[in-house]
Amino acid sequence: MILKILKRVVSYLLVLLGLSVFVFILVRVMPGDTARLALGPRAPEETVQALRREMHLDKSIPVQYYYWLKGILQGDLGTSVISKRPITEDIAFYLPATVELALLSAIFMATFGILLGVTATKYSEKWPDAIIRVLSYLGIVAPAFLWAVLAMLLFAYLIPILPVSGRISAGIAPPVTRTGLYIVDYLLQGNFAGAWDAFRHLVMPAIVLSFGGISQSARICRASMVSNMEKPYAAAERAYGIPENKILYKYLLKPSLNSFISVTALDIAMLFGGAYLVESIFNYPGLSRYGLTAMLNKDVFAVSAVMLVDGVIVIGFNLVTDIIISFLDPRIRYSSST
Amino acid sequence: METHIKEQDNRVVDVKNLFISFRTFKGYTKVLNGVNLHVRRKEKIAIVGETGCGKTTTVYAIAQILAKQARVDGGEIFFKGRDSLRMNEKELKQLRASGISVIFQDPIASLNPVFTIGDQMAEVIRYSGIEGARDPRVQRERTVAALRETSLPDPERLMENYPFQLSGGMRQRICIAMSLATPRDLVIADEPTTNLDVTIQDQVLKILRQRVEEKQSALILITHSLGVAREVADRIYVMYAGNMVETAGAEELFRECLHPYSRGLMSCIPKLSGGGIASGIPGHLPSYYAPPPGCRFEPRCPHAMPRCKQAMPPMYEAAPGHCVACYLYERGTSA
Amino acid sequence: MESCPNKIDISQVDVSRIPRRNAGENIRKLWYKFSLNRVSVVGLALILLIAAAAIFYRSIVPYPEHIGAMVDFKNACMPPSWQHLCGTDQAGRDILSRIIYAFRGALTMGVVAILAILPLGGVLGLVAGYWNGRFVSNLIMRVADVFLSLPTLILVMCVSSIMTPSTRNAMLAISISWWPWYTRLVYGIVTSTRNEVYIRSAEVLGANVWHILLKEILPNALGPILTKMTLDFGVAILAGATLSFVGMGEQPPAPSLGAMVSAGVGYLPDQWWMAVFPALAIMLIVLGFNLLGDGIGDMLSDAE
Numbered sequence: 001m002i003l004k005i006l007k008r009v010v011s012y013l014l015v016l017l018g019l020s021v022f023v024f025i026l027v028r029v030m031p032g033d034t035a036r037l038a039l040g041p042r043a044p045e046e047t048v049q050a051l052r053r054e055m056h057l058d059k060s061i062p063v064q065y066y067y068w069l070k071g072i073l074q075g076d077l078g079t080s081v082i083s084k085r086p087i088t089e090d091i092a093f094y095l096p097a098t099v100e101l102a103l104l105s106a107i108f109m110a111t112f113g114i115l116l117g118v119t120a121t122k123y124s125e126k127w128p129d130a131i132i133r134v135l136s137y138l139g140i141v142a143p144a145f146l147w148a149v150l151a152m153l154l155f156a157y158l159i160p161i162l163p164v165s166g167r168i169s170a171g172i173a174p175p176v177t178r179t180g181l182y183i184v185d186y187l188l189q190g191n192f193a194g195a196w197d198a199f200r201h202l203v204m205p206a207i208v209l210s211f212g213g214i215s216q217s218a219r220i221c222r223a224s225m226v227s228n229m230e231k232p233y234a235a236a237e238r239a240y241g242i243p244e245n246k247i248l249y250k251y252l253l254k255p256s257l258n259s260f261i262s263v264t265a266l267d268i269a270m271l272f273g274g275a276y277l278v279e280s281i282f283n284y285p286g287l288s289r290y291g292l293t294a295m296l297n298k299d300v301f302a303v304s305a306v307m308l309v310d311g312v313i314v315i316g317f318n319l320v321t322d323i324i325i326s327f328l329d330p331r332i333r334y335s336s337s338t
Numbered sequence: 339m340e341t342h343i344k345e346q347d348n349r350v351v352d353v354k355n356l357f358i359s360f361r362t363f364k365g366y367t368k369v370l371n372g373v374n375l376h377v378r379r380k381e382k383i384a385i386v387g388e389t390g391c392g393k394t395t396t397v398y399a400i401a402q403i404l405a406k407q408a409r410v411d412g413g414e415i416f417f418k419g420r421d422s423l424r425m426n427e428k429e430l431k432q433l434r435a436s437g438i439s440v441i442f443q444d445p446i447a448s449l450n451p452v453f454t455i456g457d458q459m460a461e462v463i464r465y466s467g468i469e470g471a472r473d474p475r476v477q478r479e480r481t482v483a484a485l486r487e488t489s490l491p492d493p494e495r496l497m498e499n500y501p502f503q504l505s506g507g508m509r510q511r512i513c514i515a516m517s518l519a520t521p522r523d524l525v526i527a528d529e530p531t532t533n534l535d536v537t538i539q540d541q542v543l544k545i546l547r548q549r550v551e552e553k554q555s556a557l558i559l560i561t562h563s564l565g566v567a568r569e570v571a572d573r574i575y576v577m578y579a580g581n582m583v584e585t586a587g588a589e590e591l592f593r594e595c596l597h598p599y600s601r602g603l604m605s606c607i608p609k610l611s612g613g614g615i616a617s618g619i620p621g622h623l624p625s626y627y628a629p630p631p632g633c634r635f636e637p638r639c640p641h642a643m644p645r646c647k648q649a650m651p652p653m654y655e656a657a658p659g660h661c662v663a664c665y666l667y668e669r670g671t672s673a
Numbered sequence: 674m675e676s677c678p679n680k681i682d683i684s685q686v687d688v689s690r691i692p693r694r695n696a697g698e699n700i701r702k703l704w705y706k707f708s709l710n711r712v713s714v715v716g717l718a719l720i721l722l723i724a725a726a727a728i729f730y731r732s733i734v735p736y737p738e739h740i741g742a743m744v745d746f747k748n749a750c751m752p753p754s755w756q757h758l759c760g761t762d763q764a765g766r767d768i769l770s771r772i773i774y775a776f777r778g779a780l781t782m783g784v785v786a787i788l789a790i791l792p793l794g795g796v797l798g799l800v801a802g803y804w805n806g807r808f809v810s811n812l813i814m815r816v817a818d819v820f821l822s823l824p825t826l827i828l829v830m831c832v833s834s835i836m837t838p839s840t841r842n843a844m845l846a847i848s849i850s851w852w853p854w855y856t857r858l859v860y861g862i863v864t865s866t867r868n869e870v871y872i873r874s875a876e877v878l879g880a881n882v883w884h885i886l887l888k889e890i891l892p893n894a895l896g897p898i899l900t901k902m903t904l905d906f907g908v909a910i911l912a913g914a915t916l917s918f919v920g921m922g923e924q925p926p927a928p929s930l931g932a933m934v935s936a937g938v939g940y941l942p943d944q945w946w947m948a949v950f951p952a953l954a955i956m957l958i959v960l961g962f963n964l965l966g967d968g969i970g971d972m973l974s975d976a977e
């Protein structure tokens with residue numbers, strides 16, 4: 001079991017290495033002179049030349065990659081052309097905001113996905129199932145940015161009960177940074193009003209971001225539960241008089257969790273893609289907004305850094321999912337030990 | 339109504355003229371075509387027939403676990419004198435908790451793959467309505483006892499196992515143990531040995547029979563093998579394409595079977611005395627979408643008569659307790 | 674065994690009497706299963722309608738000249754009316770006309786980009802699955818893993834941010850980001866059917882590798898590929914709309930749905946029609962592909 005996980009870790013590390021090569025090549029293909037871009041059009045040619053040397057842009061591509069990777073391993077991701085700060089600092093500042101947003105979205109996805117999926121199974125082919133199906137289609141057919149725009153319209157103009165911009169209200173001091181997650185940091189300080197304010201700012205983007213994922217999870221949950229319902233063991237459990245709700249939430253849900261978790265985990269990983277737009281629209285100071293700005297301004301080092309971080313998050317997520325699934329399913333848990 | 343209950347005094351299950359159809363992509367398939375069947379207290383019966391003849395549908399209807407696509411078109415199913423097709427939720431719960439238990443054909447799929455044997459058995463006992471069913475200690479004791487009585491070795495360790503860690507034969511014995519862990523009026527076993535190794539089929543059947551007798555339950559065994567039926571059952575129903583075509587005591591049926599279909603089945607049993615490979619019955623089951631209006635066996639029957647095409651023959655009592663649905667026996671067994 | 678009385682002389686078997694699968698009947702049966710689900714028929718109708726509108730836009734569009742760079746400030750920001758069913762935009766152009774034209778871009782971005790990459794992704798999956806465990810297979814699958822370790826939308830945006838923004842480059846970005854999904858799908862199916870008896874017996878009989886891959890294994894994958902492809906048309910259209918929303922897709926003055934929404938957002942909530950109708954158009958086309966894909970999935974699954 002542990003050996004298996006270790007093997008997974010090694011293969012994921014390889015993928016990570018591959019990702020670094022891929023990202024490197026991708027940004028090198030970007031047209032434009034990075035050094036010139038960094039210094040602006042009016043900088044003297046010698047200065048640009050000097051910067052080029054400093055950034056090793058005058059060397060061959062493999063050598064460049066070597067220096068770049070070496071820098072990363074030492075925690076140096078280069079300097080952002082836009083913010084003029086070390087990218088490591090930028091990431092340290094923006095990443096926690098995105099993680100907080102993603103965590104809340106993930107919680108929404110898992111809970112609502114299961115709730116809606118089980119309800120749809122329970123009333124399959126009846127009206128609650130139909131309503132859930134329509135809802136889940138809505139989540140799938142519209143991209144996150146559309147829901148973001150819609151939510152803005154709704155909460156900024158029509159029923160202004162939730163804030164639609166930023167992480168905290170103006171005039172409220174940010175918490176002392178411990179975890180970087182504002183809600184947690186406020187709570188650690190005992191500042192409940194602050195935590196509530198941060199939560200209110202987070203709710204709307206998180207719902208918008210998780211909407212598509214909730215739909216997918218609910219659908220997969222329903223699909224795999226309905227197919228398990230046709231297995232003889234479900235008929236047996238029913239024949240033995242075990243209450244319907246217990247069959248649903250215990251005996252059908254658990255064997256169905258495998259596919260639910262793998263799909264939901266994928267959706268959560270994919271959520272970082274949608275976050276690029278949602279964070280921008282809600283003006284939420286997270287890493288994804290930072291990444292999108294970098295892309296639009298061709299800030300190559302920042303783009304590659306953000307992509308790497310995203311890749312690390314997704315790969316880490318896959319690893320966690322593998323571990324959770326193997327713990328939940330005895331068939332996998334015992335397969336190497338017996 | 340009252341007279342009916344009195345008349346059926348000893349009958350645990352009494353199926354009357356049951357019609358069931360299934361919705362499919364081509365329309366409705368008329369699977370059960372007026373099935374009549376009864377089981378008395380402590381009686382062991384077997385339903386014998388080809389795959390697809392409606393055996394499973396019949397018993398699923400009795401156990402009230404039919405699939406959603408199934409539609410009951412007519413008939414009644416009395417369980418201890420009460421029509422289970424018209425039972426309310428509470429009565430159904432009672433029926434399931436202590437009335438009927440089912441052993442399925444596929445021991446791999448009939449145990450939940452992600453819970454231990456102990457957990458699953460405890461849950462069954464918990465909802466069986468016996469005294470102290472909610473007490474984990476009682477559940478455990480009962481589980482251990484039930485496993486031991488099914489001659490499964492080392493019950494305590496077995497309870498910690500997951501189904502996939504056990505062999506098919508062991509799983510089927512666990513299903514038997516589960517179905518008889520608490521008292522039941524009726525046990526339904528749907529081809530319990532079909533998916534097992536030939537070498538352990540006998541053993542499992544023996545345990546099933548023994549346990550049903552000890553617990554004084556009635557048994558409905560579904561099988562496509564007359565040999566298996568004879569080994570276990572007191573009385574045998576032969577089923578063909580949604581109809582019961584013949585019923586008789588097991589020994590009586592083997593002494594003299596009457597319906598042309600039963601005869602065909604009988605000749606399929608290989609005999610040690612030689613005679614080559616069994617001849618089989620030519621033809622195949624009729625289409626359930628548009629079944630023949632008369633006797634459903636008529637297209638394959640060597641003795642078919644013109645009237646067989648027109649109407650389904652009723653049951654004729656050829657000898658005491660020996661009934662057959664065939665016009666050949668309209669005037670007794672002299673045919 | 675030698676004295677078996679029921680020996681069959683194979684040369685005497687009349688092959689013509691063995692019932693054959695009838696292709697026509699199979700199609701009718703599939704269509705029947707498909708049409709059972711009315712919702713998927715609606716999806717198919719929706720897609721056909723949109724495709725027809727996109728192809729014959731010239732004869733449908735009420736104001737053909739409004740598609741390009743035209744300004745008519747007298748009629749700017751008009752609400753929906755009989756003249757302009759979906760209202761007009763900030764330059765006074767008919768929004769309905771622009772939406773119909775934008776369907777062309779959306780369809781090409783989604784459908785053509787996926788169709789173009791499908792053969793490559795599929796063949797790589799076949800090869801990786803058939804030679805599973807060999808170096809080629811590992812190489813292909815690890816490269817696919819690298820691509821899949823980034824959320825597809827991020828990859829699409831990153832690739833297109835490298836290039837000059839245009840419809841063609843947006844399609845290229847979608848194609849580059851999408852192939853590993855098909856490789857992984859086909860790989861999974863091939864490895865699971867690889868050891869089936871009929872594949873083994875084909876090998877024993879000395880069948881050519883390509884015959885095995887294309888005639889024996891590939892048919893197993895067609896159903897899942899078709900289903901995923903139809904659903905992906907919708908997802909890719911969403912990705913394309915997202916690209917044009919941030920300005921990386923089709924460039925003005927040519928209309929694209931994402932860019933129209935993006936332009937309309939600034940006029941919310943008073944001139945709501947400028948953002949809402951293009952948004953609805955996106956949802957409609959993606960909904961069509963989703964309903965259709967689900968219908969195809971149900972049709973091909975053996976849930977009968």
